[in-house]
Amino acid sequence: MLEGLGSPASPRAAASASVAGSSGPAACSPPSSSAPRSPESPAPRRGGVRASVPQKLAEMLSSQYGLIVFVAGLLLLLAWAVHAAGVSKSDLLCFLTALMLLQLLWMLWYVGRSSAHRRLFRLKDTHAGAGWLRGSITLFAVITVILGCLKIGYFIGFSECLSATEGVFPVTHSVHTLLQVYFLWGHAKDIIQSFKTLERFGVIHSVFTNLLLWANGVLNESKHQLNEHKERLITLGFGNITTVLDDHTPQCNCTPPTLCTAISHGIYYLYPFNIEYQILASTMLYVLWKNIGRKVDSHQHQKMQFKSDGVMVGAVLGLTVLAATIAVVVVYLIHIGRSKTKSESALIMFYLYAITLLMLMGAAGLAGIRIYRIDEKSLDESKNPARKLDSDLLVGTASGSWLISWGSILAILCAEGHPRYTWYNLPYSILAIVEKYIQNLFIFESIHREPEKLSEDIQTLRVVTVCNGNTMPLASSCPKSGGVARDVAPQGKDMPPAANGNVCMRESHDKEEEKQEESSWGGSPSPVRLPRFLQGNAKRKVLRNIAAFLFLCNISLWIPPAFGCRPEYDNGLEEIVFGFEPWIIVVNLAMPFSIFYRMHAAASLFEVYCKI
């Protein structure tokens, strides 16, 4: 998705920018034979204090500042969560408000400065801030502003016994959200080349401010989910679990009462979108921070278009899954906690639904990887911060849900007694691990591929330039070309067979490796061909259907945990094995990452779909 933070890597340049901005090099610039001199660290000047700090050092200066602020905020959140003596909610809200105001100041300065220097063309990273990504963050931001208004209403209702900060915070947060979205629309693609050290502090401050707002949203939402879970346990008569409600409701009456209860319930249905908005904003700002001072050359690269033709199968299947999911979640939320039998049937229903869905998704992912593996293309391994952050986030957030899955597996293996429904949890947890493993590989392979159309032109280009250069007709130099090249002649181009597929180009990099690892290339291995229906355009169609199907499935799997359908709580077996408190801590820590994984995977798959 952050690759959506940047559209697919152009094969041309390590990093492409749409407009070269700054003036050319001076008359006599040193050929830095080794380390590429970053624009920020000019040729060494004798005696004079170096005007600006080298890029790497500035990165560390600002990243340490950001971490220190982040750690302080985390601790304040922890203190509030455990009802630490002397730490009230208004202390926490004051801290967050101060961070937001500081960021607002910086954004206003940045926007003002860049509009004042309109003529200084800004270098842009075309990989960053894809249109549809900015669209989705705007949608989440709108919901966040609505959440802010509800909170203001909540404050007005309980104004008798709430401190002023509980009113100031939602106002500041809404203003902050609006300006930040405006800022991201205008500057997410910027490659900042001036005032670099100061800008780094500003951008990293914004990254960690959003991360703290994300953690605050997650904490509020988890407390609410936990309270609901405890209430269910009380109705189900589980006496042995310490069910002290973690009560933060104000100690005074709210006027008008009906409105207050509606607001206090409504608030928690909007939190998932606010949580997504904050994490999306911090990842986009992180890419902006990584791009500061980056050296790019200018090249326009292939625009991604969203075409919806030819994906009937994938879309229909996906939409059916989406509908089924909504039905399952509604039934689950109605039944869970009403009575023991109803809870068990709700859990069994959920597990059966999830097992089927995960098997389908795993199969689709495997098929996609299989197609890629057979129809190999070189991977684009150029440097691309947005894409690197994408893969790291995919694997990192998946680890969060693996923690919960292993917890369930361990609980089932070690528990003495097993109520019937708990056995469904075993295949569900194993499939949850395997499906994410496969899906990450499929997404990773897709976002690292050179775009289909371009890659064929390049190969043709490569073949022509190399062989013409050394006046050695390709056919004679590659006796083995045979007929293999024919089948991939780019459509409509009348290319001599030998020239359109550089079959002969074999960088026999490591003879020893070839003998041990690979079937001997020389001895013309029985070529495993893509079946006819999977060649050329048909292959692309299958991959697009897979991407569309997986996209809709991930959206579907984002809905249950985001809206309170959490069998990890309701199952009860893990709480018995690990103990209530430890298991709740594990779930509260891991669940946000597991939820973000689904949204992040969906965004990445949307991009994969556009790219194929």
Place this chain on the structure above:
Amino acid sequence: MLEGLGSPASPRAAASASVAGSSGPAACSPPSSSAPRSPESPAPRRGGVRASVPQKLAEMLSSQYGLIVFVAGLLLLLAWAVHAAGVSKSDLLCFLTALMLLQLLWMLWYVGRSSAHRRLFRLKDTHAGAGWLRGSITLFAVITVILGCLKIGYFIGFSECLSATEGVFPVTHSVHTLLQVYFLWGHAKDIIQSFKTLERFGVIHSVFTNLLLWANGVLNESKHQLNEHKERLITLGFGNITTVLDDHTPQCNCTPPTLCTAISHGIYYLYPFNIEYQILASTMLYVLWKNIGRKVDSHQHQKMQFKSDGVMVGAVLGLTVLAATIAVVVVYLIHIGRSKTKSESALIMFYLYAITLLMLMGAAGLAGIRIYRIDEKSLDESKNPARKLDSDLLVGTASGSWLISWGSILAILCAEGHPRYTWYNLPYSILAIVEKYIQNLFIFESIHREPEKLSEDIQTLRVVTVCNGNTMPLASSCPKSGGVARDVAPQGKDMPPAANGNVCMRESHDKEEEKQEESSWGGSPSPVRLPRFLQGNAKRKVLRNIAAFLFLCNISLWIPPAFGCRPEYDNGLEEIVFGFEPWIIVVNLAMPFSIFYRMHAAASLFEVYCKI
């Protein structure tokens, strides 16, 4: 230090290797105009199944496997820590033993294969596995084997009621330690080019096995520290804190009793070294994993030598600090917990000692940075996995201790009552944050500098090649060179003044930036010169003294927390504000990183010392 995992980056090549190994490219290789084709992904082959997986994909395949195993192990550790029902210590030890045996198998296969193919020269990353690093890991490994023997003795003593795994585990662990150190001596520098996908799984398996052994060591040691802390609280009469001893001692008599008590105490004084060994081994193996399939060109680079002349001041000061630290720790451990007044005096003594030391270290770090900033040299920003891991570890582990420091600051600000000694904790915590911030910058700047001797040759080389190339005598092209260049003429070489310092080379990359950000270069700013005593060799001497002093101070600051001198526990204020359990969880999670930070910083400073 991991840079010690690799000696300083040679300015010549992005990554240098001592011997080029594999055969040259084939007759007609495509000029990959864009993404550098990784050796693993050969030119696209039509039809035939791709023999090996592209490098990037193989990285994700193996890293996800490693994370899944790691997360499972973490959960087993958590289950044992919270006395989860049905999870016993032998389950945990079985899991760890199985991982070690699997790693042993892989290492034996690897060592066997590489000795069988002696003739196939192995590419070596000269940055990885510096000699002194392998020396220190061997020292820690020896202590780990001693710890293993003590555990075997402990098992024999309590054999009546201990399961067999408690005996098998220390035996396997000792064998694993011996073979792993042998493996690291022989292969830490390898750049694996064959069987890459299989090797990746083997190496990443080893990385996470060592990380799990590290987590196991940390857990055992924290439990012991916590028990001792609770015993002290009981003697001090703190009734309000839930002081159930987390008792894992076997329920049978040990024969001979005196030996058993000696062993059970001795074990916990060796754990800090075992913990260091495991984390060092996993970081060295991680560098080996990052180097798999990396493209390097061959170049021999400057060897680092350890010279101890001219660092009298730094060494003497450092050794005084070391002696003082040992005294403080001994007095602290004797007094703490004996009585209220004794505990308070021990805490005040520790805080005063730490405040003075941190101020000295902060000043030394600032001086070092100041010297670097004035006598600027370009930073070597070439790609170097060992060095990147170094900086990430420095900042990452520092965040652990920043969490504890912010906890103390918050507790002091929010607590109602403040016993006298708690006020010393405020400056101590603030200094702990600031000192690490400064020290990281000093280390970062040092390990990214081009080595002193080489960098002057390069500049001369750069200047000569560039200007001779375009037959434009330097002086005329750089009217501003003036006399500035003279003062840095490399010793002993009779170079024309203009040619020995490429003062004129000014990549006026961004005119607009120059006006806003930097004092105008053109208008010959008043050059801030290093004072005479800081020029040339004298500068190097001062930096070496700073590095030696900081090295010894970090070793000193590693000792107190590693051997049980933990005011974060004994202070008591944080426990009152946050609550006993939450604060203990924060300290148990953050303390291992804080301890590792000191050892990692000491190792990096040792390298900085050798490099200056």
